[in-house]
Amino acid sequence: MAKPKPLEQLQLELVRLQYWLKCTGQRLLVIFEGRDAAGKGGTIKRITEPLDTRGYRIVALDKPDSREATQWYFQRYVPHLPAAGEFVLFDRSWYNRAVVEPAMGFCTEAQYRAFLDAVPAFEKLLVDDGILLLKYWLAVDQKEQEQRFAERAHDPLKRWKLSPVDLKARTKYAQMGKLRDTMIERTHTAHAPWFVVDFNDQKRGRLNLIHHLLAQLPYREQDIPAVELPRLKDKPRREKVTAKALRVPEVY
Template sequence: MGMKRKEYEAALEPLTLELVSMARWAKLTGARIVVLFEGRDTAGKGGAIGAVRHALNPRQCRTVALPRPTEAETSQWYFQRYVAHLPAAGEIVLFDRSWYNRAGVEKVMGYASEAEVAAFLKAAPKFEKLLVEDGILLFKYWLAADQSEQEARLRERLEDPLKRWKLSPVDLAARHQYDAYTKAREAMLKATHTRHAPWTLVDFNDQRRGRLTLIRDLLSRVPDTHEAPEAIDFPDLGRAPVKESYGMLKPIKDFEV
């Protein structure tokens, strides 16, 4: 049985406070943080990213979810378009899928040749070593979900008009490639699970529990980030607050049920 919402929200609240403290630490120290969220379709990457960033300043913490490469981008060095989104000092970047597209969906769906995939698996550890040696804190997460869960979530997207936009032709085609994705993942892990940039697999069959597990792990692997909020002088106005004044236009009223 999945974790209940109230239990989840109660557990998430103190972790969110720690994430805010981590962001404050990053800003004060100039740390650069990159978190990769990888996994099968419907694994829960979007929800996990939302749980990490929902209380953080969007100017400091941003999500990168790149579309298919353009014709010009396909002629570039493979990592080039990802490099443009790496963080500056004090920033946190969350990749909703990353350069590992080449080892996953591109390989399984035939968008990349075997030679291109092999070249990527050889280059990725070297690329990540450069990032880490330059001081970037790099965290790589694979969100794991059973095929029965994937099927249930795809059907939910199909039946819910608010989630239908999430159901792409690639998602539908991937339903029949579960084993191929498993094989591709294992090859990816074997080639790119390194001392300087290890992978962490998280069970996301229960998405709420998975989010909490991922956030706890992330916080445990960042240096001691407890930073007290900066003191802000907030003196009394010295007078009674006034009501808003309007010119020619009037505000609309609240929606009435």
């Protein structure tokens, strides 16, 4: 029997992690941040691929509408926090206000500074309430980012990933790097530290991130019990569906 590949081994552990969350009622929130094309979406896809869809949620919010723009900044994120037994993955998060919004002029200087002051206290409330919070920055060099942009621009299946904001951000690489460093320096705390992962090689980056994520959580004592299938009654039969429904043509 062939030895499982590293990703398959890690995905088995992710299934065990999800089972542990369900059994213990723990709440897990993982934040994925990084430059455009860093690999956030692909990593989230690999993490959730083997999981029970009823036990996790991916949160990727669009820009705030006119009503949300008048709310307390964190308000639109709070309804998406995990409940007991849930695993929530944020594909970008409230940290939009730390990098993207100030770089693009989507917030005022006062809003930006108020956000940086508020984040440590906000995240302390989450952690003190029992939420398991992990924050990852996916790091990618500009040369590698450019190659991924070019690939997206030429692939019709990936062009949708290039938003107007992504294109505008190409002129703000240095500025966004400074904003990122300020964000990490101001919001890296003992209760909610930042973890940086090298994502110039996306496959290795995914493996290292998943391995690290699993190592932060004490799930290993909880394994999934074996399942014994009940005996099938009668002989297996072909499925005969009523002719009332319409049949899909077998083109392939």
